Amino acid sequence: MSNFFGDLAPLSFDPEAEGLAFRAYNPDEVVLGKRLEDHLRFAIAYWHSFAWPGGDPFGGQTFERPWFGDGMDAARLKAEVAFEMFELLGASYFCFHDLDIRPEGASFTESKRNFEEIVAIFEEKMETAKVRLLWGTANLFSHRRFMSGAASNPDPDVFAWSAATVKSCMDATHRLKGENYVLWGGREGYETLLNTDLKQELDHMGRFLSMVVDYKHKIGFPGTILIEPKPQEPTKHQYDYDVATVFGFLQRFGLEKEVKVNIEQGHAILAGHSFEHEIALAQALGVFGSIDMNRNDYQSGWDTDQFPNNVPEVALAYYEILKGGGFTTGGTNFDAKLRRQSLDPEDLIAAHAGAMDICARGLKAAARMLEDDALEAPRRARYAGWETPEAQAMLTSDLASISARVEAGDVDPQPRSGRQEKLENIVNRYV
Ligand code: XUL
Ligand code: CO
Numbered sequence: 001m002s003n004f005f006g007d008l009a010p011l012s013f014d015p016e017a018e019g020l021a022f023r024a025y026n027p028d029e030v031v032l033g034k035r036l037e038d039h040l041r042f043a044i045a046y047w048h049s050f051a052w053p054g055g056d057p058f059g060g061q062t063f064e065r066p067w068f069g070d071g072m073d074a075a076r077l078k079a080e081v082a083f084e085m086f087e088l089l090g091a092s093y094f095c096f097h098d099l100d101i102r103p104e105g106a107s108f109t110e111s112k113r114n115f116e117e118i119v120a121i122f123e124e125k126m127e128t129a130k131v132r133l134l135w136g137t138a139n140l141f142s143h144r145r146f147m148s149g150a151a152s153n154p155d156p157d158v159f160a161w162s163a164a165t166v167k168s169c170m171d172a173t174h175r176l177k178g179e180n181y182v183l184w185g186g187r188e189g190y191e192t193l194l195n196t197d198l199k200q201e202l203d204h205m206g207r208f209l210s211m212v213v214d215y216k217h218k219i220g221f222p223g224t225i226l227i228e229p230k231p232q233e234p235t236k237h238q239y240d241y242d243v244a245t246v247f248g249f250l251q252r253f254g255l256e257k258e259v260k261v262n263i264e265q266g267h268a269i270l271a272g273h274s275f276e277h278e279i280a281l282a283q284a285l286g287v288f289g290s291i292d293m294n295r296n297d298y299q300s301g302w303d304t305d306q307f308p309n310n311v312p313e314v315a316l317a318y319y320e321i322l323k324g325g326g327f328t329t330g331g332t333n334f335d336a337k338l339r340r341q342s343l344d345p346e347d348l349i350a351a352h353a354g355a356m357d358i359c360a361r362g363l364k365a366a367a368r369m370l371e372d373d374a375l376e377a378p379r380r381a382r383y384a385g386w387e388t389p390e391a392q393a394m395l396t397s398d399l400a401s402i403s404a405r406v407e408a409g410d411v412d413p414q415p416r417s418g419r420q421e422k423l424e425n426i427v428n429r430y431v
Contacts, residue, residue: 001080001084002066002077002080002081002084004065004066004081004084004345005081005084005085005088005345005346005349006345008020008088008345008346008349009088010087010088010089010090011088011089011090011349011353013025013026013027020346020349020350020353021353022353022356022357022360023357024357024358024360024361024364025040025353025356025357025359025360026360027090031363031364031367032322032367032370032371034326036360036363036364037092039322039326039327039363040092040331040332040356040359040360040363041092041093041134041327041330041331041332042091042092042093042331042332042333042334042356042359043091043092043093043094043095043134043135043331043332043333043334044082044085044086044089044091044093044094044095044333044334044352045094045095045096045292045333045334045335045336046082046094046095046096046097046100046101047096047097047099047100047139048305048334048335048336048337048338049082049085049337049348049352050065050067050078050081050082050100051078051099051100052337053065053068054338054340054343055340056340059340062340062341062343063338063340063343064343065078065081067081070103070104071103072102072103072114072117074103075101075102075103075114075118076118076121078101079101079118079121079122079125082094083125083129083131085348085349086129086130086131087129087130087131088349089349089352089353089356090130091130091131091352092130092131092132092134092331093131093132093133093134093179093331093333094131094133094134095133095134095135095136095137095182095333096133096136096137097136097137097138097139097169098111098115098138098139098165098168098169098172099139099142099143100139101115101118101119101122102114102115102117102118104143108161108164108165112168115168115172116168116172119172119175119176122176123175123176126176126177132177132179133173133176133177133178133179134178134179134180134290134330134331134333135173135178135179135180135181135182135223135226135262135290135333136169136170136172136173136176136178136181136182137169137181137182137183137184138162138165138166138168138169138183139186140162140165140166140185140186140187141184141186141187141234145158145161146158146162146186146187147187148187149187149188149189149190149201150162150185150186150187150188150208151163151185151188151204151205151207151208151209152185152187152188152189152190152201152202152204152205152239153187154197154201159204159208162208163208163211166183166212167215169181170212170215170216170219170221171219173221173223174219174220174221174223178223179223179224179329179330179331180223180224180225180226180262180289180290180329180330181212181216181221181223181224181225181226182226182227182228182262182290183209183212183225183226183227183228184227184228184230184240184262185205185227185230185238185239185240186230186234186235187234187235188201188205188235188238188239188240189232189235189236189237189238189239190235190236190237191235191236191237192236201239202239202249205239205249206249206252206253206255207253209227209253209255209259210253210255212225213225213255213258213259223329224260224289224290224328224329224330225258225259225260226259226260226261226262226289226290226330227240227246227250227259227260227261227262228240228261228262228263228264228267228292229241229242229243229245229246229261229263229264229267229271229278230264230267230270230271230303231267231270231271231272232270233270233302233303241271242267242268242271242273242278243261243263243278243281243282243285243287244281246261246287247261247282247285247287250287256285256286256287259287260282260287260288260289260290260330261282261287261288261289261290262289262290262291262292262330262333263275263278263279263282263288263289263290263291263292264291264292264293264294264335265291265292265293265294265295265296265308265313265317266292266294266295266296266303266304266305266335267292267303269295269296269298270296270301270303274316275291275313275316275317276316276317276319276320279291279317279320279321279324280320283320283321283323283324288321288324288330289329289330290327290329290330290331290333291317291321291330291331291332291333292333292334292335293308293314293317293332293333293334293335293336293355293359294306294307294308294334294335294336295307295308295309295310295313295336305335305336305337306336306337306339307334307336307351307352307354307355308334308336308355308358308359309354309355309358310358311358311361311362311365311431312362312427312428312431313362314358314359314361314362314363315361315362315363315365315366315369315427315430315431316366316427317362318359318362318363318365318366318367319366319369319370319375321366322363322366322367322370323370323376332359334352334355336351336355338351361431362431365430365431366430368430369426369427369430374426374427374430375423375426375427378419378422378423382416382418390405390410
């Protein structure tokens with residue numbers, strides 16, 4: 001026991017509790033025939049909770065954590081505390097980058113040895129712990145060697161280093177029975193076209209991703225490979241801008257059946273989309289995989305990775321997820337960090353517990369809207385004209401035949417209300 005969380009006890013579902021508890025998230029509650037926990041599949045992000053020091057562009061570390069430091073002892077203590085927090089929260093899953101869990105070594109081999117030692121500790125802990133691995137990933141963006149990209153780096157040695165790193169992270173994810181493997185291209189983009197061969201960089205990224213997919217099959221990893229879109233930050237132009245861009249990229253390399261997307265709320269907003277738009281589009285294109293649940297500050301325009309706290313927004317996201325059949329290998333990863341003034345260990349627990357409650361409320365509202373056919377009935381009515389034989393025949397017809405019908409006077413378009421406000425009122429009755 002690290003004693004970092006003092007005498008905090010594991011949280012339970014208790015809407016009337018005075019202190020820390022789940023007020024809406026009852027893991028065993030059955031919604032649409034499935035336990036809430038199995039719908040939501042909550043994951044804790046190792047990086048934000050255990051590796052982030054609380055810095056911002058104007059100041060450094062604010063958090064004092066006994067495991068901050070470079071050595072392996074610190075990494076072991078961090079793992080100890082992480083698993084204690086997973087237990088306090090009853091977390092179903094966690095997610096990590098290689099760099100979150102191990103100190104950087106003097107060579108690739110030393111970094112890998114450090115990494116594998118901590119992975120072995122995770123493996124041992126997971127034999128008795130409840131928590132499972134939602135996804136693993138490689139940090140190919142923090143170290144200065146990645147400043148000009150990883151797979152898209154002009155330097156082939158960085159491409160090689162990145163390939164070796166991803167291989168080691170896929171091996172670790174497979175060993176820990178991870179259900180997905182994520183690629184977020186933090187530095188896969190550019191700052192200025194003046195020094196960038198955009199076409200070559202995209203070609204290299206496509207080749208790199210094909211190698212990742214080949215390696216997945218080679219080692220028999222049964223999980224899903226996920227790309228996480230983001231439009232900017234850290235680079236000015238990120239190649240994986242949004243779901244539509246990623247889908248086009250996957251199609252170009254013939255990978256659209258092999259790779260899905262991990263959609264993050266804050267990234268969707270940075271791309272000028274709503275979260276539910278990105279989810280609905282991924283569902284429509286058959287590439288929906290998983291979500292990173294957070295929110296950004298809507299005024300600052302930065303990727304602030306705050307914990308979610310808006311039920312109506314979250315409800316619309318889960319609505320699209322449930323409508324598409326729910327998660328398969330994916331889940332709800334809290335890619336969210338404390339504000340830098342939230343210093344106390346208890347803040348970490350309160351942030352996650354609150355976020356889990358918000359998500360539970362959102363998912364339950366979404367499930368009720370679906371059960372009541374509250375939005376689908378009016379949506380079906382809006383498209384009902386397409387159920388007639390004439391309308392269906394048009395889809396296998398041609399412009400000239402359609403034109404003949406119109407010219408014969410058989411067609412008379414009548415504008416109808418889209419009823420947006422009425423539909424918004426309906427949603428508000430549920431959230
Ligand atoms: C960065 C981000 C990452 C990915 C994993 O904005 O979202 O933490 O989720 O690399
Ligand atoms: Co993310």
